[in-house]
Amino acid sequence: MSEENPLEYRYDTQLLIEGEDLDEDEIGEYFEENFKGDCLLAVGDDELIKIHYHTNEPWDVLKYCATLGEIYDIVVEDMVRQAAGLQG
Template identity: 65%
Template sequence: MIEFKFDTQLLIAGQNLSEDDINDYITENFEGDSLLAVGDDELIKIHFHTNKPWEILEYCASLGEIHDVVVENMERQANGLKG
């Protein structure tokens, strides 16, 4: 069984974004693993495994415009189904 079932990926477009601040906030406030928050002050790519992807989407939307959102169910993928 997979502990964190949803692979959540998105881009945040904004101004004065900080990958370090975003990484720290997600780590401290959301349950999950495999976090990547990379980019620059105008565009950040997020990758995170969680059971509550809507919380990550809501947080990221508060920072700027989110786009290229992908949420895949890794449990389904592990069972040979489309995620």
């Protein structure tokens, strides 16, 4: 972290995964074991999971989630820009 970027993880990544036999616990464990980040939220049921995660590599999160089912309502916001008063 630097003075210009006080955040350890820059990108707020949010999306929905629609699929079959989804398991929020398994998805959460995969995130913890394979991605660097924080503020993980993986909630839903076996057909729809909402993901919220702070990371520096949102593209890796999207690639993984796309293997689980259809992903949509994808939002990746730059929290450093937001903190500077700019559009994220």
